[in-house]
Amino acid sequence: MAEAERPKLLVVDDNESNLDILLGLLADYDVIVALDGHSALDLLRQETPDVILLDIVMPGIDGYEVCTRLKAHPRWRDIPILFITAKTDEASLVRAFDVGGSDYVTKPFRARELLARVRIQVEYHRAMEQLRRMAVTDELTGAHNRRAFFELAGRLFEDAQARAEPLAALMLDLDHFKQINDGYGHAVGDAALRQFAAMVQALLPATHLFGRLGGEEFALLAPGADAQTATELAEQLRAAVAELALAAAPSHLRMTVSIGVATLCEGAADLDALLRQADARLFEAKRDGRNQVRRTARLSTRASAERSGGGCAGELRP
């Protein structure tokens, strides 16, 4: 099995002999080892395992406390925890499930039983991850779907507002897309959408949020971007789309995009208002001939946009 496909386990146990046995038994897995709870929590900052095998009685913080902390953390709460312990009494077992454990195996364990339980937890975790991905992803393009976009965008808007930091919204719409679908078929249209989304995502930093709102309409939120940065980004995207050679289409076929830009500094009270502003500018870009970026109600820009200072104080002026 390729390294990337191998399920990853974190084994937390303070006894070397137990680790020797577990490491030997779990030879088909990519295994990370921690000797105590604090080390395990440290490791989880860098690694996300499929399943955690967790001893209970350990120096420092015990397995219950480790589990409690993991279940309180949004990044770790969905990782199944399989307690593996010499505590055989019912109260310990019940407590393990109360703090969020997914399964409980006692030492001495039976090898095949342990392997079966680990496998089931790995499969469960992977299935849940896939469902989570599907729930937030647009199936065709791989961008965030509409629901996920608005949910995440709401948080970005609130964060930017609370910290008084710049935030820009871009609304993007592919020009004359219906003609591609009608003229060359939906397969070519779908391929074009996929290619467009892949290209945009490749150009964006990880902090930015990109989603498909429907059809050929997309939205982008750029935290930290003032009007100048957002306009430059929009122009970069516009130019890149115009250069894009559509893989599944005749060589002469080109695609263009119109983009409307709005920034939080212009006074939008909420996310809807910000997106409405960007959408209104997108409409103007369309009306004024398409394949352009519109950043205010009255001025469209090209690559060499006029510039002033940064942040809200330096918003581009019409």
Add this chain to the structure above:
Amino acid sequence: MATEPPPLPDIPGLDTVALDERMQGDPALVRAVLGHFAATQRAAADRLPELVQHDLPGALHRSHDLKGMLGNLGADALYTQAAQLCELLRDEPPDVRAALAPALQLQRALPRLCDEIAAALGPEAPPTDGVAAPLPPVEQGAAAGHRAAGHQAQDPSAFTTALTRLAEPLRRSRAREAKQALAALSACAASADQQTLVADLTPLVTGYRLRDALRVLEQNCHG
């Protein structure tokens, strides 16, 4: 080519059939696990009676640890003693007088079990002083292969390369890969300094103290 290790003789106090089943019938792994146990756990119950008398939480922690380890290993009689000790220490109030008997028994019997295991493993068994814990059998084979080839030991850059290769799994907390890299490092340790470094790293890597091992390695590189 690695040869199949000879079958283990009966070891008094140890259910080797259960351990073999737990290790999915891998005799080399069984030997490696037993060798490491004998090398590192001889003194694990030494302070148990003292803890029972003066530090009940410490005694409970130790006896619980022994219970899990001895159970997994198939040391059934000692596992029963450790389990009984745990029960007595968990009683409200704990029965210290009654708990002393299994504690003393574990204190006496654990070194004997380690000796029996070391004797059963034969002359290639690691010393029981806890310093040189065994590498897994595959890695031992690989290390022997490297030594037999000889060329790595004479290449001055080979040791440096092997050190770099060891650093990676140490950083990523991958014990299995770290043991393999350590075996390769051991195979090309030619000078006394290099062998000393390997000797310093071995108990840390086989004892899963990977961050400590990384610290030693980095100090060596920067020193």
